[in-house]
Amino acid sequence: MKRGRDESDEPEIIQNGESRANAVSEHPRKIQAADEDDSDLDEPVQPLRRASQVRKGHECPYLDTVSRQNLDFDFEKCCSVSLSPVNVYACLVCGKYFQGRGQQTHAFTHALETGHHMFMKLSDGRVYCLPEGYEVDDRSLDAIRYVLNPTFTPEKIAALDTDARWVRSLDGSEYMPGLVGLNNMKANDYVNVIVQALLRVLPLRNFFLLPENYASCRSQLVQRFGELLRKTCNPRNFKGQVSPHEFMQAVMTASAKKFTIEKQSDPVDFLSWFLNMLHADLTGGKRKKPSIISRCFQGELEITVEAGTGKAAAPNAQGEVRDVVERVPFLMLALDLPPAPLYKDALEKNIIPQVPIFELLRKFDGVRIHDDIKAGRRRYRLTRLPNYLVLHMKRFTKNNFFWEKNPTIVNFPVRNLELRDIVPVPTGKTGEPEASKYDLVCNIVHDGKAGEGTYVAHVHRKAEDAWYEVDDLRVTDILSQMVVLSETYMQVYELKQLSAKPR
Numbered sequence: 001m002k003r004g005r006d007e008s009d010e011p012e013i014i015q016n017g018e019s020r021a022n023a024v025s026e027h028p029r030k031i032q033a034a035d036e037d038d039s040d041l042d043e044p045v046q047p048l049r050r051a052s053q054v055r056k057g058h059e060c061p062y063l064d065t066v067s068r069q070n071l072d073f074d075f076e077k078c079c080s081v082s083l084s085p086v087n088v089y090a091c092l093v094c095g096k097y098f099q100g101r102g103q104q105t106h107a108f109t110h111a112l113e114t115g116h117h118m119f120m121k122l123s124d125g126r127v128y129c130l131p132e133g134y135e136v137d138d139r140s141l142d143a144i145r146y147v148l149n150p151t152f153t154p155e156k157i158a159a160l161d162t163d164a165r166w167v168r169s170l171d172g173s174e175y176m177p178g179l180v181g182l183n184n185m186k187a188n189d190y191v192n193v194i195v196q197a198l199l200r201v202l203p204l205r206n207f208f209l210l211p212e213n214y215a216s217c218r219s220q221l222v223q224r225f226g227e228l229l230r231k232t233c234n235p236r237n238f239k240g241q242v243s244p245h246e247f248m249q250a251v252m253t254a255s256a257k258k259f260t261i262e263k264q265s266d267p268v269d270f271l272s273w274f275l276n277m278l279h280a281d282l283t284g285g286k287r288k289k290p291s292i293i294s295r296c297f298q299g300e301l302e303i304t305v306e307a308g309t310g311k312a313a314a315p316n317a318q319g320e321v322r323d324v325v326e327r328v329p330f331l332m333l334a335l336d337l338p339p340a341p342l343y344k345d346a347l348e349k350n351i352i353p354q355v356p357i358f359e360l361l362r363k364f365d366g367v368r369i370h371d372d373i374k375a376g377r378r379r380y381r382l383t384r385l386p387n388y389l390v391l392h393m394k395r396f397t398k399n400n401f402f403w404e405k406n407p408t409i410v411n412f413p414v415r416n417l418e419l420r421d422i423v424p425v426p427t428g429k430t431g432e433p434e435a436s437k438y439d440l441v442c443n444i445v446h447d448g449k450a451g452e453g454t455y456v457a458h459v460h461r462k463a464e465d466a467w468y469e470v471d472d473l474r475v476t477d478i479l480s481q482m483v484v485l486s487e488t489y490m491q492v493y494e495l496k497q498l499s500a501k502p503r
Contacts, residue, residue, distance in 0.1 A: 031468065054135045054137050054155075055129075055137070057140060060136050062118055065092075066144075067092070070094055071144065073122070075245045076249055077439075082099050083308065084099050087121075088123075088496070089101055090113065090120055092118040092127070094116055107119050108131055111131050120145075122148065127141050148233065149230075150231060152233070156210055164463040169238060169240045170238045170239065171239065173239075175240035176475070177235040178205075179475060180240060180242055180467060180472035181472060182195060182196070183244065183245075184473070187263055187264040189264075190264060190266065190473055193457040195232075197441075198229075199229065199459070200460065200494075204293070205233070209226075209227055211230075219254075221254045221265050221281060222281050224246050225247060238464075251274075258273070267398075268456055268489075275297060293331075297388050297390060298330070298386055299325065299386035301333075301364070303325070303327075303379075304323055304325045304380075306369070306377040310377070311324045313376065331386075331491075333364070333390070334364060335360040335391055335393050337360070338503055352407050353408045354410060355408055357410050358421070360410065361422045366379055380425070385435075388441075389492070394406075395446065403450040405446075405449060407487065412484060413484075414467075415440070420433055436495060437497070439493065441494045442458065443457070443458040444457050444488070445486040445489060445493050446489045457471075467479065
């Protein structure tokens with residue numbers, strides 16, 4: 001596994017011919033290795049290099065040596081010898097990455113040593129034959145270019161939610177575009193389940209499937225996330241799974257290694273950080289500016305702190321002690337589980353309590369008081385509902401010695417969660433209550449003990465109205481009745497009115 005490096009693919013360019021000649025004479029190896037593949041900038045210095053020459057596929061005797069089953073474009077685009085991300089080519093025979101294509105470059109040497117002749121430039125998909133140095137133009141290479149950089153049209157995106165067909169990969173395995181397994185390189189299952197959840201948020205998915213929507217954003221986190229979603233939705237993949245390696249490299253860099261491949265983390269913490277980072281990168285750091293993140297997930301909560309407690313403990317400017325009321329935006333809501341019982345029942349078996357999600361949501365009815373020593377006595381009320389409601393069950397608590405997991409089973413519906421029946425909902429311009437009925441689209445489960453175990457995602461596929469369990473690379477169908485029996489940890493609900501609208 002390659003460690004994270006500078007992602008820049010800009011070669012060093014010398015502006016004038018005189019300084020270039022001096023540089024070549026002083027550092028011939030450096031110049032040839034770094035930028036000799038840019039045929040429109042280089043003059044042919046060796047008779048073997050004829051980069052301007054283009055041959056059709058039937059004119060190239062090595063085209064049939066291309067081996068698609070060896071190609072994998074999910075990993076970091078770095079030379080396997082120098083680890084440089086500059087001018088990287090993929091050998092289309094063995095799948096390894098090498099730098100440059102001129103003489104004294106690693107790709108040129110690999111061609112001479114192994115007899116592998118076909119190389120694709122990863123930055124633009126052009127294919128060259130080495131050591132001869134000519135470019136190859138053939139329609140059979142278009143399928144490889146598409147896997148390297150999948151592209152979508154609005155029509156293809158719409159078909160993802162209506163076409164229930166499975167697709168067959170090169171090895172004969174079948175997969176569903178938009179619902180493929182993600183490789184767990186060591187302990188990144190907490191990221192995999194979040195990616196699976198965000199793929200069910202259709203406006204967000206559709207936004208990132210079209211790179212022109214964020215072409216002006218230079219954030220590697222944004223660009224790599226878009227690439228990952230395009231690969232998961234690609235109906236022409238060579239294999240039935242995707243590795244989020246490049247995306248994880250961007251995550252580790254952006255989070256200063258708070259979230260890594262090697263160490264397990266909490267998907268709730270990761271989702272909170274990730275959504276805030278995407279919003280900041282897409283808006284240029286202007287938090288109040290709308291983005292696809294705020295349009296999908298942001299709601300508003302009214303918090304009332306009772307007089308004499310917390311923020312309302314001190315008198316105001318008029319010397320009065322009053323309630324303090326403030327409205328704050330939110331991206332997810334935390335639900336408090338009842339304490340787990342400490343004793344066993346008459347049959348000496350552990351008692352696993354159950355609680356309906358309706359009872360947990362009454363936390364936001366604007367009446368129930370939540371007492372906290374530092375924050376004071378508070379009441380919560382929803383003043384704006386999001387299009388996608390993210391709920392988090394607070395299962396884990398830490399005492400002085402270790403983490404504890406609350407095993408309480410939460411009973412919830414997979415369809416028609418009507419908030420109006422539980423809490424007061426905001427009213428629209430006409431005075432009528434706003435739409436408040438939600439359908440579950442993703443359910444994230446923690447399996448195992450606190451501090452251990454793994455995360456699994458239950459996702460709903462709209463094309464066939466079916467549920468699937470995704471455990472890293474393993475994708476299996478599951479009954480909706482089994483979804484509600486799990487130890488749910490996080491849920492994503494879609495507003496019913498939104499799902500009825502065409503996208």
